[in-house]
Amino acid sequence: MSTNTTPTPWTNPLRDPQDKRLPRIAGPSGMVIFGVTGDLARRKLLPAIYDLANRGLLPPGFSLVGYGRRKWSKSDFEKYVREAAEAGARTEFRENVWERLAEGMEFVSGNFDDDAAFDNLADTLKNLDKTRGTAGNWAFYLSIPPDSFAAVCHQLERSGMAESSEEAWRRVIIEKPFGHDLESAHELNRLVNGVFPESSVFRIDHYLGKETVQNILALRFANQLFEPLWNSNYVDHVQITMAEDIGLGGRAGYYDGIGAARDVIQNHLIQLLALVAMEEPISFTPEQLQAEKIKILSATKPRYPLAETTARGQYSAGWQGSEYVQGLREEEGFNPESTTETFAACTLEITSRRWAGVPFYLRTGKRLGRRVTEIAVVFKDAPHQPFTDDMTASLGQNAIVIRVQPDEGVIIRFGSKVPGSAMEVRDVNMDFSYSESFTEESPEAYERLILDALLDESSLFPTNKEVELSWRILDPILESWESSQPEEYPAGTWGPKSADDMLSRNGHTWRRP
Ligand code: BG6
Numbered sequence: 199m200s201t202n203t204t205p206t207p208w209t210n211p212l213r214d215p216q217d218k219r220l221p222r223i224a225g226p227s228g229m230v231i232f233g234v235t236g237d238l239a240r241r242k243l244l245p246a247i248y249d250l251a252n253r254g255l256l257p258p259g260f261s262l263v264g265y266g267r268r269k270w271s272k273s274d275f276e277k278y279v280r281e282a283a284e285a286g287a288r289t290e291f292r293e294n295v296w297e298r299l300a301e302g303m304e305f306v307s308g309n310f311d312d313d314a315a316f317d318n319l320a321d322t323l324k325n326l327d328k329t330r331g332t333a334g335n336w337a338f339y340l341s342i343p344p345d346s347f348a349a350v351c352h353q354l355e356r357s358g359m360a361e362s363s364e365e366a367w368r369r370v371i372i373e374k375p376f377g378h379d380l381e382s383a384h385e386l387n388r389l390v391n392g393v394f395p396e397s398s399v400f401r402i403d404h405y406l407g408k409e410t411v412q413n414i415l416a417l418r419f420a421n422q423l424f425e426p427l428w429n430s431n432y433v434d435h436v437q438i439t440m441a442e443d444i445g446l447g448g449r450a451g452y453y454d455g456i457g458a459a460r461d462v463i464q465n466h467l468i469q470l471l472a473l474v475a476m477e478e479p480i481s482f483t484p485e486q487l488q489a490e491k492i493k494i495l496s497a498t499k500p501r502y503p504l505a506e507t508t509a510r511g512q513y514s515a516g517w518q519g520s521e522y523v524q525g526l527r528e529e530e531g532f533n534p535e536s537t538t539e540t541f542a543a544c545t546l547e548i549t550s551r552r553w554a555g556v557p558f559y560l561r562t563g564k565r566l567g568r569r570v571t572e573i574a575v576v577f578k579d580a581p582h583q584p585f586t587d588d589m590t591a592s593l594g595q596n597a598i599v600i601r602v603q604p605d606e607g608v609i610i611r612f613g614s615k616v617p618g619s620a621m622e623v624r625d626v627n628m629d630f631s632y633s634e635s636f637t638e639e640s641p642e643a644y645e646r647l648i649l650d651a652l653l654d655e656s657s658l659f660p661t662n663k664e665v666e667l668s669w670r671i672l673d674p675i676l677e678s679w680e681s682s683q684p685e686e687y688p689a690g691t692w693g694p695k696s697a698d699d700m701l702s703r704n705g706h707t708w709r710r711p
Contacts, residue, residue, distance in 0.1 A: 222255075222649075222653055222655075223254065223255050223256075223257070224250075224255060224256055224257055224260070224649060224652035224653055225257060225333075225335070225652075225653075226257050226259060226331050226332055226333040226335055227257060227260065227332055227333070227335040227336065227337065227652050228259075228260060228261035228262065228263065228302065228323070228326055228330070228332040228335070228336055228337075229247070229260075229261075229262055229263070229336070229337045229338075229339055229648075229652075230263040230264075230265055230319065230323070230336060230337070230338050230339065231243060231262070231263070231264055231265070231339045231341060232265050232266075232310075232338065232339065232340050232341060232342050232346075232350055233266070233339075233340070233341035233342040233373075234264035234265065234266055234275075234341070235264075235266050235268060235278070236341055236342075237448070237449070238341050238373065239282075239341050240278075240282045240286070241282070241286055242286070242404075242642070242644045243339065243341060243644060243648070244279050244282035244283055244286070245282060245283055245285070245286030245287040245288070245642075245644075246642055246644035246645045246648055247262060247283075247299075247648065248279075248283035248287045248289075248291075248295075248296070248299065249287050249288050249289050249641070249642065249645050250645055250648060250649055251295050251298070251299045252287070252289045252290070252292060252295045253289065253641075253645075255649055256299075256652075257331075258298060259302060259330035259331040259332055260299065260302055260330075260332075261302035261303070261304070261326045261330045261332050262279070262299070262302060262303050262304075263303070263304045263305070263306060263319070263322060263323070263326070264278075264279075264303075264304075264305045264306070265305075265306050265307075265308065265315075265319060266305070266307065266308075267307065267308070267309060268305075268307060269307050270305045270307060271305065272303060272304055272305060274305065275303055275304070275305035276300045276303050279300070279303060280296065280300070283296070288639075288641075288642055288645075301330075302326065302330050302332075304322050304326065306318055306319045306322055310342075310346050310349040310350050310353065311349055311353075313353070313356070313357075316353040316354070316356070316357045316359075317357055319357070319359070320357045320358065320359050323336055323359065333365070333366060334363070334365060334366025334367075335366050335367050335368075336359070336366075336367075336368055336369075337368075337369045337370070337371055337400075337651055337652060338350075338354060338359070338360075338368070338369070338370045338371065339370075339371045339373075340370060340371065340372050340373060341373050342373075343452075344375060344376070344377065344386055347372070347386060347389060347390065348389055351370075351389060351390060351392075351393040351394070352393075354370075354393060355393045360393050360394055362398060367398070367654070368394070368398060369394070369398045369399070369400060369651060369654075370390065370393075370394045370398060370399055370400070371400045371401075371402060371648075371651050372390065372399065372400070372401050372402065373402050374401070374402065374403065374465050375456060375460060375461070375464075375465075376401060376465075376665045377665070377669065378456075378460065379669055379672075379673050379676065380666060380669035380670050380673050383665050383666055383669045384666055387662040387665065387666065391662065396661065396662060397656070399659075399662070400647075400650075400651040400656065400659045401659050401660050401661075401662075401665065402647055402659070403465045403466060403469050403659070403660050404466075404643040404644060404647065405465070405466040405469060405470065405602075405643070406469060406643075406647070406658040406659070406660070407642075407643030407644060407645075407646040407647040407650075407658060408602060408603070408640075408643045409606065409632070409640040409641075410600065410601065410602045410603065410606045410607075410632070411469075411470065411473065411602060412658075413600070413608075414470075414473045414474060414573075414600060415473065415482070417600065417608065418474075418478075419478050424598065425478075427577070428552075428575070429551075429552045429553070430551075430552060430553055430554050430555055430556045432577055432578060433556050433575055433576070433577060433578070434556070434576050434577055434578040434579075434595060434706075435556055435557045435558070435559060435576050435704070435706055436471075436474060436475075436556065436557075436558045436559065436573065436574065436575050436576065437559045437561075437573070437574040437576065437708060437709055438467050438470050438471060438474070438558065438559070438560045438561070438572075438573050438574075439561050439562070439570065439571065439572055439573075439574075439708070439709070439711060440462055440466060440467060440561075440562040440570075440571040440602075441561075441562070441563060441566040441567065441568065441569060441570050441571070441692075441711065442562075442563065442564050442565070442566060442569050443518060443519075443565065443566060443567070443568055443569045443690075444564060444565070444569075445513065445523060445524070445526070445529060445540075445564055445565050445689070446526065446529055446532065446540070446564060447529070448531075450529060450530065450531035450532040451531060453538065454531075454532060454533055454536050454538050455536075455538055456538065457510075457538040457539040457540070457542065458510070458539050458540055458541055458542035458562050458563060458564070459510070459539065459542035459544070459562075459672060459675065459676060459679075460672075460676070461562075462542075462562040463542055463544065463560055463562060463672060464668050464669060464672050465660070465665075465668065466562075467560045467562060468495070468498075468560075468668040468671060468672075469491075469660065469664075469668075470573055470602075471494075471498065471546065471558055471560065472491040472494050472495055472498075472664075473491075474573055474575070474600075475494050475498075475548055475552075475553060475558070476490040476491055476493065476494040477490055477493070477494070477552075478490075482657065483657070484655070484656040484657040484659075487657050488657075488661050488663075488664065491660075491664055492661075492663050492664060492667065494548065494550075495664060495667035495668065495671070496667060497548050497549045497550050497553075498546050498547070498548050498558075498667075498671050499546065499547060499549065499671060500544060500545065500546055500547075500671065500674055500675055501545040501546065501547045501557060504674065504675055504678040505678070506699075506700065506703060507544065507545035507700060508542075508543060508544045508545065508675050508678065508679070508700065509541070509542070509543040509544075509561075509685070509693070509694055509696035509697035509699075509700050510539040510541060510542050510543070510679055510682075510684045510685070510694070510696075511539060511540065511541035511542075511563065511684050511685045511686065511687045511693050511694035511696070511697070512525075512526050512527075512537075512538070512539055512540050512541070512684040512685075512686055512687075513525055513526050513540050513541070513563075513564060513565040513686070513687055513688070513689045514526070514527075514686045514687070514688055514689065515528065515688070515689060516565070516688030516689035516690045516691065517688075517689070517690045518565060518689050518690040519690065523565065523689045523690075525686075525689070526538075526540055537683055537684060538684075539679070539684040540563060540564040540565065540684075541561070541562070541563030541564070541566070541684070541687060541693045541694060541697065542561070542562055542563070543559065543560065543561035543562075543693065543697045543700060544559075544560050544672075544675050545557050545558070545559055545560075545700060546558045546560065546671065557704060557706075559700070559701060559706070559708075561693065561697060561708070563687075563693050565689040565690065566690075566691070566692055566693060567690060567691065567692050567710075568711070569603075569604065570601070570603070570604070570711040571601075571602035571603050572599055572600060572601045572602060572709075572711055573599070573600040573602070574597050574598070574599045574600075574709050575597060575598045575599075575600075576595050576596075576597045576706075576709075577595055577596040577597065577598075578595070579595065585621065585623060589620075589621050589622055589623055590613070590623050592622070592623070592624040592625065593613040593623045593624065593625060594611070594625050596610075596611060596612045596613070597609075597610075597611040597709070598610055598611075599611065599709070605631065605633075606631070606632040606633070606640070607629060607630045607631040607632055608629075608630045609627045609628065609629050609630075610627070610628040611625055611626070611627050611628075612625070612626065612628070613625055613626070614626040646658070647659070692708065692710070
């Protein structure tokens with residue numbers, strides 16, 4: 199129990215606990231971050247924790263413990279977190295919120311194989327349980343390379359920190375990459391599940407924390423309008439694009455040897471595919487949602503022959519807008535001989551009545567024309583066209599486009615008569631935009647996911663089964679690429695020619711988002 203006697207947000211009598219519109223507030227708890235000095239923690243995790251505190255969604259005694267090699271004092275750590283929060287937080291920086299958060303911060307210095315340092319960490323947590331009322335409830339955030347998971351999990355087990363009890367929970371939050379292929383993912387899951395039961399493991403796929411991604415379920419299942427058309431009778435193909443304009447700047451160490459398919463397709467894009475293609479779950483409990491995702495992923499496989507249905511590329515120097523940027527091989531820290539791809543595309547298909555014969559095209563890349571993530575469900579042509587060819591020369595295929603980012607929203611693209619005395623039909627967009635329709639601001643994905651992990655709400659976290667199924671889909675593609683070189687594409691373009699060929703063979707073209 200909390201020793202803090204001031205009213206806490208989670209006992210605030212002015213909040214109606216039945217009001218489902220209010221975000222739930224985490225109960226007494228704390229978090230330990232491994233890899234706290236890394237890029238992800240500094241840019242995303244620490245600002246998200248500050249934002250949650252600022253929104254009153256963390257318990258007042260919330261405690262944050264950093265673990266790392268640096269010989270930092272509590273005040274060094276506080277200073278570092280403060281800088282990260284000031285630079286990256288979404289909400290206003292408020293001294294009173296900061297002071298309360300900072301009171302519960304500690305830093306423990308040590309390596310991952312250092313028994314004494316982990317014993318020191320265990321003592322620190324016990325102490326915080328007493329002084330801050332964290333009640334023994336701790337989440338361990340592993341923002342570290344997967345080859346260090348074994349050492350940290352072993353230490354957490356050895357020092358007794360991994361074990362939940364009737365009174366207190368222990369959870370582990372894991373960052374991708376979850377392995378390198380199916381075999382290594384399986385091994386990693388075995389290792390983590392050997393220490394933490396699956397119900398205490400929260401694997402982060404930050405795309406699932408995005409509002410627009412969660413809206414896929416609302417769009418499909420809360421409306422009558424779309425679902426009757428959402429099948430192979432009407433849908434011609436689906437394009438899922440995650441394009442970035444940035445290069446690898448500073449991330450060479452992580453990215454070299456991983457590449458675009460492992461970095462983005464295995465997790466974010468295959469999860470988007472699952473949400474777009476799955477059947478309606480009988481309820482939105484984590485178990486039901488995960489059951490439907492597992493079903494659809496089990497039915498998903500690459501289309502063959504892979505030489506024609508996949509594409510990979512590496513960016514070379516080029517114009518990104520008005521800036522001339524270097525190619526990958528010239529970037530600092532990158533091995534100039536590297537064959538790691540910065541662009542990957544593949545064609546998947548789903549063996550089910552709903553999706554028989556419908557290609558799902560997935561693509562992702564760095565240094566592309568612009569930053570955009572979208573899902574385009576492209577419809578077949580009308581079965582009969584009463585207009586002549588010259589009247590419909592500018593008519594494309596109807597499409598529903600879910601814009602994940604930026605300009606979050608949904609576009610419906612269809613043909614409309616051009617004003618004038620002639621009958622000419624041209625494509626137009628009907629556009630729903632979040633920023634115009636709602637005044638509420640979307641929380642950052644990491645805010646939502648960290649809060650959900652503290653609340654034991656696991657709907658938005660992929661299970662071990664989902665992760666392994668995604669690798670099963672991707673493995674044959676990765677193997678087929680082993681003996682080939684990625685094709686070059688100039689920075690600022692939309693990827694290699696082979697990606698265009700991949701679609702044109704089926705009479706399709708990529709949307710220019
Ligand atoms: C990460 C990838 O998962 O997602 C990065 O590792 C990528 O390579 C990032 O840049 C993109 O995330 P977002 O939310 O900016 O689309």
